[in-house]
Structures are given as C-alpha cells and as structure tokens.
Amino acid sequence: MLTVDHVSVRRGTTVTLQDISLSLGPNRTLAVVGESGAGKSTLIAAILGLVPCSSGQVTWDNAPVRRCRPALVMQEPRSAFNPRMSLRRAVMEPLVAQGMVADPDRLNALCHGLEIAPDLLDRRPTEVSIGQAQRMGILRALIAKPPLVLFDEPLSALDAVTQKHTARLIAQMQHEEGFASLIVTHDLGYAAAFADDIAVLRAGRVEELTRSQSFVQAPQTAYGRMLRDAAFTLGALEQVA
Amino acid sequence: MIQLIASLLLRAAVVLTGAALATFALLWHAPGDPALAIAIARYQAVVPAEVVDQVRTEAGLDAHFWTAFQAWVGPLLVGDFGQSSVTGRNVWPELVTMISYTLPLALAGLIIGLLTSVPLAYVATRRPGGWLDRCAVALASIGAAIPAYWLGLLLILLFAVQLGWLPAMGTRTPAHIILPALTLGLGVAASLTRILRSGILEARGQPFLPAFRRRGVANRDIERDHVAPHAAIPVVTVFGLELAFLLEGVVMVEVIFARPGLGSFLVSAIEARDFPKVQAVVVLTAVLFVTVNLLIDLIYRALDPRIGERDA
Amino acid sequence: MRSVGTLVVVLVLLALIGPMLAPYDPTQINIPHRLNPPSLEWLLGTDALGRDILSRLLHGARWSLGLAFLISVIGLCIGTVAGLVAAQGGKLTDWLMMRVTDTFLAFPDLVAAVVIAGVLGAGTGSLIFALTVTGWMRYARVARGIGLSLQNRGYVVQAKLAGLSPLVIARWHYLPSLLPSLAVVWTGMFARAILGISALGFLGFGVQPPMPEWGTMLLDARIHMRSTPLQMIWPGLAVVICVLAINLTGDALRDALAEQKDQKGTA
Numbered sequence: 001m002l003t004v005d006h007v008s009v010r011r012g013t014t015v016t017l018q019d020i021s022l023s024l025g026p027n028r029t030l031a032v033v034g035e036s037g038a039g040k041s042t043l044i045a046a047i048l049g050l051v052p053c054s055s056g057q058v059t060w061d062n063a064p065v066r067r068c069r070p071a072l073v074m075q076e077p078r079s080a081f082n083p084r085m086s087l088r089r090a091v092m093e094p095l096v097a098q099g100m101v102a103d104p105d106r107l108n109a110l111c112h113g114l115e116i117a118p119d120l121l122d123r124r125p126t127e128v129s130i131g132q133a134q135r136m137g138i139l140r141a142l143i144a145k146p147p148l149v150l151f152d153e154p155l156s157a158l159d160a161v162t163q164k165h166t167a168r169l170i171a172q173m174q175h176e177e178g179f180a181s182l183i184v185t186h187d188l189g190y191a192a193a194f195a196d197d198i199a200v201l202r203a204g205r206v207e208e209l210t211r212s213q214s215f216v217q218a219p220q221t222a223y224g225r226m227l228r229d230a231a232f233t234l235g236a237l238e239q240v241a
Numbered sequence: 242m243i244q245l246i247a248s249l250l251l252r253a254a255v256v257l258t259g260a261a262l263a264t265f266a267l268l269w270h271a272p273g274d275p276a277l278a279i280a281i282a283r284y285q286a287v288v289p290a291e292v293v294d295q296v297r298t299e300a301g302l303d304a305h306f307w308t309a310f311q312a313w314v315g316p317l318l319v320g321d322f323g324q325s326s327v328t329g330r331n332v333w334p335e336l337v338t339m340i341s342y343t344l345p346l347a348l349a350g351l352i353i354g355l356l357t358s359v360p361l362a363y364v365a366t367r368r369p370g371g372w373l374d375r376c377a378v379a380l381a382s383i384g385a386a387i388p389a390y391w392l393g394l395l396l397i398l399l400f401a402v403q404l405g406w407l408p409a410m411g412t413r414t415p416a417h418i419i420l421p422a423l424t425l426g427l428g429v430a431a432s433l434t435r436i437l438r439s440g441i442l443e444a445r446g447q448p449f450l451p452a453f454r455r456r457g458v459a460n461r462d463i464e465r466d467h468v469a470p471h472a473a474i475p476v477v478t479v480f481g482l483e484l485a486f487l488l489e490g491v492v493m494v495e496v497i498f499a500r501p502g503l504g505s506f507l508v509s510a511i512e513a514r515d516f517p518k519v520q521a522v523v524v525l526t527a528v529l530f531v532t533v534n535l536l537i538d539l540i541y542r543a544l545d546p547r548i549g550e551r552d553a
Numbered sequence: 554m555r556s557v558g559t560l561v562v563v564l565v566l567l568a569l570i571g572p573m574l575a576p577y578d579p580t581q582i583n584i585p586h587r588l589n590p591p592s593l594e595w596l597l598g599t600d601a602l603g604r605d606i607l608s609r610l611l612h613g614a615r616w617s618l619g620l621a622f623l624i625s626v627i628g629l630c631i632g633t634v635a636g637l638v639a640a641q642g643g644k645l646t647d648w649l650m651m652r653v654t655d656t657f658l659a660f661p662d663l664v665a666a667v668v669i670a671g672v673l674g675a676g677t678g679s680l681i682f683a684l685t686v687t688g689w690m691r692y693a694r695v696a697r698g699i700g701l702s703l704q705n706r707g708y709v710v711q712a713k714l715a716g717l718s719p720l721v722i723a724r725w726h727y728l729p730s731l732l733p734s735l736a737v738v739w740t741g742m743f744a745r746a747i748l749g750i751s752a753l754g755f756l757g758f759g760v761q762p763p764m765p766e767w768g769t770m771l772l773d774a775r776i777h778m779r780s781t782p783l784q785m786i787w788p789g790l791a792v793v794i795c796v797l798a799i800n801l802t803g804d805a806l807r808d809a810l811a812e813q814k815d816q817k818g819t820a
Contacts, residue, residue, distance in 0.1 A: 048714060072714055080707035084729045090708070097716035140711070252652065259656030264668075271672045382804075386796035388748050390755050391789035394775060398782050485661035492664060493752060507664075508756060511671035523668055527659045 001025045002047070002065065002148055002180055007056035009039075009046050009204075016042045018204045019056070026147060027178045029171075031191035031212065033227065034201035040184040043201065044152050047182070048072060060148060068148055069094070071141035075153040077133035081125035087136050088121040094144040102143070110139050113176065114169055131162035135169065142173060149174075151183040155190060167194060188231035192216045200224050246539070253535050260527040261317070265310050268516045275326070276302050278514040282327040300326055313520070322521040327513055332521045335506070342412065343502035346421055346494070347487045353426025354433055354483070361430070362437035369442055377434060384431025389490045393424040393497040410499040421498045425490045429483055436479050437472065444471035474544050481534045488526060560740075560802040564795070568618040575608035579765040590781065597787050600770070601777055606784060609765035610791055616766040618795065620677070621746035624684045628746075629739055631685070632692025633731065637723050639693070640700025651697070654690045662687040666749055670758040680759045684749045688742055695738050699731050733810050740803030744796045751792050767792050 002024040009017040017039045024030045032040055045051040047058050049066050060068040071094065074080040081090050095102055111118055114135045120128055121136075128136065134154065141149050154170065155163040171194050174181055185191055191198050191212060198215045200208040200223065208215070208224045216232075219225040276297035280288040283296070297303050301312055316323060322332040365377035400420060401409035408417050445468055453463055492504035499505075503522055510518035572579075582602045589599040597606040639650035657665075666683040673679035703709050703726065712722045753759035754768025762769055767788040774785040 050710065050713075069716060070714070072711065074707050074711070076707060080711055082708040082726055082729075085708075085725070090711075093712055093717060094715040097718075097721075144715075252655070255652050256655040256659050259652065260659040263656060267669060268672060272674055382800060383793070383797060386744070386793045386800055388752060388789070388792055388796075390752060391771065391792065394771070394778070394785055394789070398778055398785065402779055402782065485663075488661040489663035492667060493755070496756065508667070508671070511668065511758075514672075516672075519668060519672065523660065523664075526661065526664060530661065531659050 001061055002182070003059045003062075004047065005056050005059070007046055007053045007058060009042055009051055010054045011051075016204050017046060020046075020204075020206055021056075022199060022206070022209070024148075024180045024182055026180050027174065028197070029174065029181045029183060029195040030197045030199060031195035032182065032184045032199045032201055033186060033188055033191050034207075035186070038201040039204040040186075040201055041152060042204075044072070044150050044182075044184055047150065065148070069098075069144060069146050070148040070150060071144070071146040073134075073137050073141050073149065073151045073154045076157055077130055077137045078125050080137050081133065083125055085124070086122055087125060087128070090125070091121065091136060091140040091143060094140065094146075098144060100144070107143070110142060110173075113173055114139055131158055131166065134158060134162075134166055138166075138170065138173065142177060142179075145177065146179060148180045148182070151181060151185075153185055154183065155185070155187060163190075170194070188227060200227060245542075249535055249538060253531050257527060257531055260531075261314060261524060262310070264520055264523045264527075265313060266306075268520060269306055269309065271514075271516070273514070275514060275516060276300065279326045282513060282515075317524065322524075323517045325515050326517050327515045332518055335518075336503075336521055336525065339501065339503045339506045342500065343491055343495070343504065346418060346425065346500070346502065347491055349418055349422035350425025350429055350487060350490065351483070353422055354429025357426065357430035358433035358437055361434050362441060365434075365438055366441045366445070374438075377438065381431045381434040381438075384427060385435070387428070387431075388493075389424055389428050390493040390497055392427060393421070393494055396420050396424055397497070412500055417498075417500075421494045421500060424494050424497075425487060428490055429486060432479070432486065433476070433483065436475050440472035440475040441468060443475075444468040447471065470544070474541065477537060477540050477544060481530070481537050484530065484533050488530075560799065564618050564622070564799075568615045568622075571611040571614040575605075575611040577605035577608040579604060579609040579612040580763045581605075591783065598781065598784060600773060600784060604765075606770075606787055609770060610767070610787055613765040613767045613770060613788070613791070616760050616764060617747055617750055617768075617792070620681065620750055620760075621743055624681055624688060624746040624750075625739055625743040627681075627685045628689040628742055629692050629735060632689035633696045633728075633735060635689065636693040636696025636698075637700055637727055639697040640704065640727070641719050641723065647697070650693075654693050657687065658690050660687075662745070663749060663752060666753065667756060667758060670753050671756075675758050675761055677760055680750065680753055683753070684746055688746065688749075691738050691742065692735060695734050696727075696731055699734060700727055703727055703730060733806075737803055737807045737810065740799050740806065744799040744803070747792060747796055747799070751788075 002022070004020055004022040007017060007020045008015065020043065022030065032043060034040055042051065046053055047065060048070060049058070049064070058065045060070070081087065092102055108118070110116075111121075116132065116135050116139060120132060125133055125136075134157070138154075151170070155166055158166060167190055170181070183191065183195060192215065195212045198208075198210060198212045199206050200215075200219075200221070202223055208219065208221045210220060215224065216228065219228050274293070276293050277288075279300060280293045280296045284292070301309055304312065313323065320333070322336060324331055325335075361377050361380075365374040368374060397409045397420060400407040407419055408414065409420055411417055447467065450463060450467060453467070454460070488504075491502060492507060494500070495502040495504035496508055503525075507519065507522045510516075510522065576596075581604060583599065583604065584602065586599050587601055591598045597610065600606055600609070635650060635654065639647045639654075642650070660668075665687045669683035669686060670679050673682065706726075709722065709726050712726055717725075750759055750766065751768030751771065754766045754770075755772050757769075757772060760766035760769055762773075770788040771785065774781075774788065778785055
C-alpha cells in the first residue's frame with residue numbers, strides 16, 4: 001500500500017507541492033489530473049525519491065518506497081531508452097540490477113500480453129515506432145514484478161489510435177499482475193475511463209480526491225467542475241457515463 | 242549579483258589555498274635532503290653533519306608539516322615571501338626585479354600577438370573558405386604546433402647567427418627584446434587567430450543580421466555594433482589561456498635568450514633547490530592566474546547576458 | 554573516430570617500427586665523425602658525439618610518442634573517473650571535485666610540470682608524474698559537463714530506478730556518450746604531452762641522456778648552432794609534424810562531431 005503522508009516539496013523559495021496526502025492499494029488505479037505546472041511530474045519524482053521532500057514522507061507498506069522497487073513508465077518512450085543499447089538489454093535492466101535472470105516464460109507472456117513481437121527486442125529504440133517503444137517501456141516496468149507502477153503521461157506522445165490501444169493494454173496488464181498504478185495525465189477522459197480514483201492537482205495542492213464515477217457526474221469543487229466541463233464539451237461525457 | 246561575486250570569491254579563495262597547500266606539499270616531500278643542499282650551496286664544500294643539522298633547524302626544516310606550512314603561509318598573507326634558503330636574502334625584492342624584466346616581454350609578446358592576429362583574422366573572414374582564409378588557417382595550425390623554444394632557436398639562427406641583424410642573448414639594449422617578444426607573440430597570434438576567426442564567423446551567422454541588412458543598415462555599422470562585440474566574447478574567455486601560454490612561453494623564452502626574469506629565476510631556483518624562491522614564483526603565478534580567471538568570469542557574464550547565475 | 558584510429562595506428566607504428574628502421578645504434582659514440590653534415594652515410598648528419606641523428610630521431614619517436622601516449626591515456630582515465638564521480642555524486646561531492654580540479658588548473662600547466670619535474674629530480678618517472686598530474690583536468694571538466702547533462706535523461710533515470718549501481722550506470726550509459734568528446738580532448742592532450750616532454754627535455758628536466766629524446770636532442774644541438782645549424786632543425790621538425798598531425802585529426806574529429814549533432818538537431 002502506497003502512502004503519501006503530508007508531503008511538501010520546495011525548490012529554493014518556490015513551493016511546488018504542498019501538503020499532499022494520498023494512498024493507493026494493490027490492484028487499484030489512481031489518476032492524478034491537473035493543468036501543466038500543477039506539480040504532477042514533481043509528485044511522481046517525489047514519490048520515487050528523485051527529488052527530496054522538504055517535509056512529510058512517502059512509504060510503501062511502512063518502508064521507504066524505493067525498497068519495493070517501483071517502476072516508472074515515461075512520457076517520451078524513446079528518450080527512456082539508451083539509443084546505443086538494444087531494447088532487450090534495456091528491458092532487462094531491472095532484473096540485472098537485482099542479480100536475476102530473465103524467466104523466458106514470463107518474458108514471452110509479457111510480450112504476448114503487450115502485443116510485442118519478440119524479434120523487436122533485438123532492435124534499437126530508434127528502430128521501432130513510438131507506440132512499440134511505449135509498450136517496451138511498459139514491458140521494462142513490469143518485468144521485475146513491481147508492486148507499484150507509476151505512469152507519467154503514458155499516452156500523450158502517442159497518436160489517438162495507439163492511445164486507445166495502449167490504455168487498454170495497461171488496464172489488462174494490471175488486471176493480470178495486480179500492481180498498484182498511479183497515472184499522471186491531463187487527459188480526463190482517460191482518467192475517468194480507467195482509474196478507480198481521481199485526484200485533482202492545482203498549484204501544488206490536492207484540490208479534490210474522489211471516485212472517478214462521482215467526479216464525472218458531480219465534481220465537488222468549482223475548479224474540478226471547470227476541468228470536467230473543459231474535457232467533456234465534445235459530447236464525450238455521455239460516452240463515458 | 243553580490244551573491245554571485247561572493248561565491249566566485251569563495252571559490253577563488255578555496256582554490257588558492259589548495260594551490261598553496263599542493264605546492265608546499267610537493268616541495269616538502271621532494272626527494273633529497275634540502276638542508277644538505279643548502280649547506281653545500283652556502284659553504285661550497287663538503288660539510289660536516291652538525292652544520293647540516295644546524296642549517297636544518299635554522300631553516301625550520303625539522304618542524305612538523307603543518308607547523309612549517311603555517312609558518313610559511315602566515316607571512317605570505319601579508320606579502321612576505323620569506324628568504325632564500327641559499328643566500329638568506331629576502332625573496333620579494335628579487336621577485337620585483339624579475340617582474341620588471343618579465344612584464345615588458347610579456348606585454349610586447351601580447352601586443353605582437355594582437356597586432357598579428359586581429360588583422361589576419363579580419364582579412365581571412367572577408368571571404369570564408371577563400372585562399373586568404375585557408376592560408377590564415379594553415380598558418381595558425383602550424384603556428385600552434387611549433388613549440389616556443391624551437392621557434393626561438395630558429396629566430397636566433399636566422400636573425401642573429403645567419404643574418405646578424407638582431408642581438409639574441411641578454412638584455413643590454415632595447416633591441417634585445419625583439420626576438421624574444423617575437424617568439425612569444427607569434428605563438429599568441431597562432432591561437433588568437435583561430436579563436437578570432439571562428440568568433441567572427443559565428444558572429445556573422447547570427448540569425449537577426451539579414452533582417453538588419455534588408456532594412457538597409459550599413460554593413461559597417463552591423464560589423465561594429467553586432468559582429469565585433471559578439472566576436473569579442475570568445476576572445477575574452479581565452480584570455481586565461483593566453484595568459485597561461487604567455488607564462489609558459491616566458492619560462493622557455495627567458496631560458497633560450499638568457500634573459501633575467503621570472504622564468505629563468507624559477508628554473509635556476511629549481512636547479513639550486515632554493516625552495517622558498519620556487520614557492521614564491523609558483524604562488525605568485527597562481528594568484529595572478531586565479532585573479533585573471535576570476536575577472537574573465539565576471540566580464541564574460543557581463544558581456545553575455547545568457548550566462549545566468551546558475552553556473553556559479 | 555576513424556581518423557583518430559588511423560592516427561593512433563600510424564603513430565604507434567612509428568614508435569614501434571621506427572627504431573627498427575634506424576641504420577645505426579642511437580647511443581653509439583663515434584668521436585672521429587662528430588658534427589658531420591648530412592651525407593649518404595649519415596642521412597641527417599651526426600651530432601657532437603658522432604651519433605647518427607636519423608637513428609636518434611627514429612629511436613626518439615619511441616620516447617616522445619610512446620611517453621606522450623602513456624601520459625595522455627593515464628590522464629584520460631583519471632580525468633574521466635573524477636568527472637563522472639563529480640557528475641554522479643551529490644552537490645557537495647561535485648563542488649569539492651570541481652574545486653580540486655580548479656586547484657590543479659590554478660597554474661599554467663607547463664609551468665607546474667616544470668616545477669614538479671624539476672623538484673622531483675630529472676628522470677622518466679618524474680616526467681610522467683609531472684605531465685599526468687597537470688594533464689587530467691580537461692577530461693574531468695568535459696566528463697562532468699556531459700555527465701550532468703545526461704543525469705536527467707530518461708534512460709539514466711530508469712537505470713537508477715531499476716537499482717543499477719553507479720558504476721554500472723557509468724559504464725553502460727555515461728561512457729558510451731562521453732567517448733567521442735573525450736577523444737577530441739585526448740588528441741589535444743596527446744599533442745600537449747609531446748610538447749611538454751620535449752620542453753622538459755629541453756630544460757634538462759625530462760628524459761635523460763644518452764636516451765634519444767627530441768627535446769634533449771634539441772638541447773644538445775643548441776650549443777653547436779653556429780657550426781651545424783641543420784642539427785637543430787630535425788628534432789624540432791619531428792615535434793612540429795607530430796603535433797600538427799594530431800591537432801588536425803582533433804579538428805577533423807571535432808567538426809565531424811559538431812556535424813553529427815547538427816544533423817540530430819534538425820532531424
């Protein structure tokens with residue numbers, strides 16, 4: 001269980017996150033939505049310990065979160081891979097770090113689940129499509145069976161068709177693997193369709209934290225309503241609800 | 242801004258302390274017995290062990306490293322460079338005399354370098370890739386590959402030995418400075434030409450210049466207001482390098498031309514194992530070098546507003 | 554990178570095969586034939602002790618080029634490690650590491666090398682030490698600069714999250730990106746080492762006679778400038794040709810790298 005307990009992050013004199021508290025259990029999905037600059041990426045960095053918290057703490061089952069070896073899926077799939085390294089080697093990194101060898105059955109199962117043709121693994125990141133690279137990113141994230149996976153705008157670099165496909169694959173993998181997933185996105189439609197809960201971030205604070213269904217139907221705050229209306233003006237509301 | 246200057250000053254202080262410590266440690270751990278060397282230098286003969294021990298105590302060579310370091314740095318902070326371990330005379334007056342020989346040489350070298358490289362770079366960049374440009378680049382490349390001591394020897398060979406036009410060794414007449422200064426200056430010119438040339442070319446490539454030209458601004462004004470200042474930036478930054486080049490060149494040139502000065506002073510002090518003198522020259526060089534680089538850093542930031550305070 | 558490869562091969566061959574091509578023993582003293590002008594027997598003449606200058610030049614390549622290669626490669630290793638430690642360590646490590654680098658940069662490097670070699674006493678060991686100690690800082694700065702720029706790349710963050718050790722990350726993710734730039738620095742430092750070795754040799758602080766090192770040869774030849782001026786030309790020319798070849802290779806490499814970056818930028 002991920003616990004974010006009154007976390008604040010300051011850089012110099014500017015406060016980028018203020019008093020954030022969240023929790024997330026296995027097999028659950030929490031979507032963090034908000035405008036650019038609301039502190040979504042900082043939240044991910046703080047959870048992963050990439051930036052220090054100036055107060056508060058992040059734990060997984062009462063231990064420092066890095067101990068559970070959380071995985072991250074990045075927004076730009078290509079830059080997440082070393083251009084000089086084959087995808088196979090890159091994907092294996094989490095296993096190598098733990099001194100483990102890849103279980104071929106698991107690799108095959110994951111490839112099958114993520115619809116990756118096995119021969120793609122021997123290519124370089126620049127030799128596959130963006131969508132394929134993102135699925136490779138998910139593969140790398142899942143290979144060492146992490147209990148917690150963070151997704152930083154996992155769809156925004158993809159085109160519309162690939163977005164839908166990838167979103168469905170992520171949900172399917174979660175169903176099979178049972179990890180807790182925290183998805184940072186500015187795509188409310190995606191959040192509403194796939195997340196159990198939605199946290200609205202605004203200027204470094206949690207403005208609203210509700211079930212995604214109830215958020216779509218009736219946001220509790222004016223800002224939440226504004227966000228929802230902006231996202232669903234094109235009649236997508238009926239589609240989801 | 243004040244914070245930036247403070248951090249740069251702190252940095253310079255740390256670096257100078259480190260440099261002093263490194264210098265002292267090197268000389269402290271130098272092989273051989275400095276006391277014996279001093280004793281021999283003083284008495285010009287084989288000396289008994291008691292005399293050597295006496296010299297050791299006098300010169301403070303039997304002290305602990307840190308004690309000795311403090312005993313050296315303390316007076317140094319108020320400008321006391323100590324005494325020569327061989328002659329016992331104060332180092333500072335000698336150092337001043339040596340500077341009075343070296344400074345004109347270095348300045349003359351720098352002026353020759355500037356007078357050669359600025360026109361050369363300007364002419365070369367009139368038509369980039371043209372034959373003048375290619376000649377300038379080739380000259381600069383060859384110049385950068387010629388060691389100062391060889392160039393000096395060649396100049397002596399040509400102008401002093403073969404042609405007999407110019408004097409080579411010593412400092413008797415003003416004409417004696419010509420060959421050494423030329424040796425230094427041509428080296429400076431070689432590196433400056435390259436830097437100036439690429440600076441000017443880069444400055445001419447600035448994306449907003451064509452717009453000025455289309456609006457009818459005279460070429461001369463563009464060169465003066467937009468190309469020259471921009472091309473000056475890399476020159477300012479390499480001034481530290483040029484200073485290093487001059488100081489290194491001075492050592493070699495003074496030795497070759499048998500001129501008194503900081504360089505030949507340093508070399509003869511090393512050979513005599515007169516370590517207080519060596520320390521004095523090294524510290525002086527470091528102070529000069531660090532100060533100039535500090536100034537360059539500040540000027541650079543002033544010239545190029547894009548370099549923010551983040552690099553401090 | 555290919556041009557650097559070619560250069561290395563040529564210079565190594567010169568240092569290895571050069572001595573085999575030498576017609577005479579470079580240290581064989583032959584007083585009756587001292588200070589001979591170039592002739593068919595002695596292609597470049599003989600020096601003050603009657604030793605064949607061509608043989609000494611060819612053997613000298615081993616000293617000048619071999620030592621310079623050694624010195625520049627040791628500096629490369631030290632500097633790269635220092636730079637990567639600074640880039641991967643925390644802010645304090647970085648600050649300290651860079652101040653150490655600045656301290657070594659607080660002297661013009663040849664002046665420092667002269668002092669170190671002179672104080673430690675003439676000899677090959679102190680020559681190598683002096684030029685290495687004063688020749689690693691530029692690598693460190695370049696390695697740190699690129700290292701810092703890589704720090705926030707996606708794949709480096711991923712490697713850190715995966716829990717790879719800093720050493721493995723350095724080996725897999727930093728070094729391959731560093732190598733081209735380090736190669737450019739290396740060419741410059743190689744040339745600098747050649748100049749440094751001969752300068753120290755010329756001052757009498759470097760390789761000791763009777764070893765045929767180019768700077769030492771120049772020091773010997775200087776005394777006989779009036780009678781046999783040509784003797785002074787050869788060792789200097791050898792230095793200039795080597796340094797020029799290395800510098801031109803470095804320039805070509807740097808241009809090639811810049812072009813590659815441009816292409817990536819526009820793509």
